[in-house]
Amino acid sequence: MSAHGTVSAVLETLEGAQDVAKAIRSSGYLLDKNDLKRLLADLSASISETKMELTLLQGVIEEKDAELIRMHEAQVYRGNLKRRGDAYYKTLDGRPFGQPYCSYCWESDQKLFHLHNKILVRDSRICPHCKNEYQAVRTPFLEAANVA
Ligand SMILES: [Zn+2]
Known part of the structure; x- marks a missing residue:
């Protein structure tokens, strides 16, 4: 069979x-x-x-x-993502902007997961998929205006 x-x-x-x-x-x-x-x-x-x-x-x-x-x-996305600190970002004119993506999930599986802020914890973020934690200062939200 x-x-x-x-x-x-x-x-x-x-x-x-x-x-x-x-x-x-x-x-x-x-x-x-x-x-x-x-x-x-x-x-x-x-x-x-x-x-x-x-x-x-x-x-x-x-x-x-x-x-x-x-x-x-x-x-x-591979050509349009950039690593900055401990996270990956989409890019605008080659510059990273917006919400950070989990670098572990991207590098291991080419999957994009936004890092989430942890409730009541301001200095770290967590990946909803692999549960890795990142320092918030190493994975900031990047305003498009700030990078232009
Ligand atoms: Zn992850």
Whole structure:
């Protein structure tokens, strides 16, 4: 058996339908009611399995689409992100500005997560994803006007 959600799994489920066709052909198209019933049940089961495998395959494709979109975004941002202090920033005319992004998540996974201020703690920020903490002075909010 192939892994679920693959093209070969879909093809395997179709073999059941092919077996039904073979059985009908090899009988010389002369089958009694009980054999027909049994073959129809086999055919229905095979179609149900195929539908299930196609649904799983659709899920796999959608996951891959999402991954491609994320990789494309990372590619676009790679040229437009700059490290400043302990964080990454988007840039405007080559100058970093705006909210700081977690440098760990960007460097390890090319994922962008804004650092959050911690409640009641003014001197550190935290990444909502990897939970790394950063000094606020090393990861400031940069006004676009201040860098122009
Ligand atoms: Zn992070």
